[in-house]
Amino acid sequence: AQTVTQSQPEMSVQEAETVTLSCTYDTSENNYYLFWYKQPPSRQMILVIRQEAYKQQNATENRFSVNFQKAAKSFSLKISDSQLGDTAMYFCAFMKHVYSGGSNYKLTFGKGTLLTVNP
Amino acid sequence: DTGVSQNPRHKITKRGQNVTFRCDPISEHNRLYWYRQTLGQGPEFLTYFQNEAQLEKSRLLSDRFSAERPKGSFSTLEIQRTEQGDSAMYLCATRGLTTQETQYFGPGTRLLVL
Numbered sequence: 001a002q003t004v005t006q007s008q009p010e011m012s013v014q015e016a017e018t019v020t021l022s023c024t025y026d027t028s029e030n031n032y033y034l035f036w037y038k039q040p041p042s043r044q045m046i047l048v049i050r051q052e053a054y055k056q057q058n059a060t061e062n063r064f065s066v067n068f069q070k071a072a073k074s075f076s077l078k079i080s081d082s083q084l085g086d087t088a089m090y091f092c093a094f095m096k097h098v099y100s101g102g103s104n105y106k107l108t109f110g111k112g113t114l115l116t117v118n119p
Numbered sequence: 120d121t122g123v124s125q126n127p128r129h130k131i132t133k134r135g136q137n138v139t140f141r142c143d144p145i146s147e148h149n150r151l152y153w154y155r156q157t158l159g160q161g162p163e164f165l166t167y168f169q170n171e172a173q174l175e176k177s178r179l180l181s182d183r184f185s186a187e188r189p190k191g192s193f194s195t196l197e198i199q200r201t202e203q204g205d206s207a208m209y210l211c212a213t214r215g216l217t218t219q220e221t222q223y224f225g226p227g228t229r230l231l232v233l
Contacts, residue, residue, distance in 0.1 A: 004161070033220045044121050045162075045210070045224040052220075091161050095220060104175050105214060106152060107222060109161030 002027045002094045006110035013082045014118050020067075021077045021113045023092030029053075031097035034068065034075045035107070040088040048090070051075065053097070082117045089114050121145075123225035125211050131231045132201055139197045140228045142211030149214075151194050152222060153186060155179065156208040165209075168194060201232045 003026045013019035025034070036048040051059045051068050058066050063080045079086055092110040122145040132138050144151050149170050154162035165184070166176045170191035180186075183201075188194040198205055208229050212222040 035220075037224075044123075044226045046121065047221055050220060093161075104167055105150065105220065105222075106164045106167060106175070107154075107162070107212075108164070111159065111161050 002029070002032075002096070002108045004092050004094050004108055004110035006090075006092055006113050008113045009111070010114045010116070012116040012118055013079075015082055015084060017082055018078060018080045019082055019115065021079075021090050021092075021115065023075045023077070023110060025073050025075065025092070025094050027073070027094065027096075029096055033095040033097060034066075035093040035095065036064070036066070036075075036077045037091045037093060037109075038086075038088045039091065039112075040085075045091070049077065079115075084117050084119060087115060087117045121223040121225070123211060123213055123223050125209075125225040125228050127228055128226060129229050129231075131233065133233050134201060134203060136201055137197065137199045138201055138230065139195055140209055140211075140230075142194045142196070142213075142225055144193070144211070144213035145223060148223070149191065151188055152212040152214070153194070153196055154210040154212065156210055156227070157206075162210055165196075198230075201230075203232045206230055206232045 005024045032053045034051045038048045039045040049061045065078045067076045089112045091112045093107045124143045152167040153165040156162040168188040183199045186196045208227045210227045211225040
């Protein structure tokens with residue numbers, strides 16, 4: 001079974017600064033996906049960024065980028081130029097790839113990191 | 120707004136009562152997932168449907184829980200004889216054919232069992 005660990009229950013950052021959220025995972029699979037989801041207070045969970053394990057290049061989406069270290073099983077999220085609207089719970093998640101027998105595409109989540117962006 | 124809706128958004132019930140939640144997915148999405156999120160935890164997988172077929176159930180889904188997805192459209196999750204330990208956020212997510220890795224979540228139903 002896969003496990004996802006987020007070791008930072010809470011973090012805070014000043015507006016316009018950069019913050020990095022940590023995530024490690026454990027799996028014996030070689031093909032999989034990793035995700036960062038954002039859950040703002042009382043709002044829907046939305047996808048922030050996605051990484052395919054077979055791709056060496058780190059994914060980037062505007063101010064959000066990841067540092068994917070496959071050998072170390074590490075998947076951190078960097079948020080640049082933090083904005084007040086980035087305040088949310090951030091979840092790291094794992095999904096087994098279909099080529100690894102993962103036909104159900106279910107997500108395994110970490111416990112989350114509560115990020116607060118201060119003005 | 121992800122296009123996935125859930126009702127009700129909040130439910131307070133007394134221990135022993137039955138409750139039912141509904142999820143309305145994005146219309147063209149054939150896969151539908153239910154997750155449970157307790158306080159301080161990430162969501163945990165409960166079950167999923169491909170069209171109307173329920174293909175997998177987690178061990179978290181006790182006999183008091185039942186889920187349906189008639190005609191492969193909306194889905195319901197029923198909890199019978201609720202217990203205080205059932206208090207949680209119940210999340211629905213759907214996935215389409217072309218964006219197979221991406222799940223779109225609804226706002227959730229927050230259940231409080233007194």
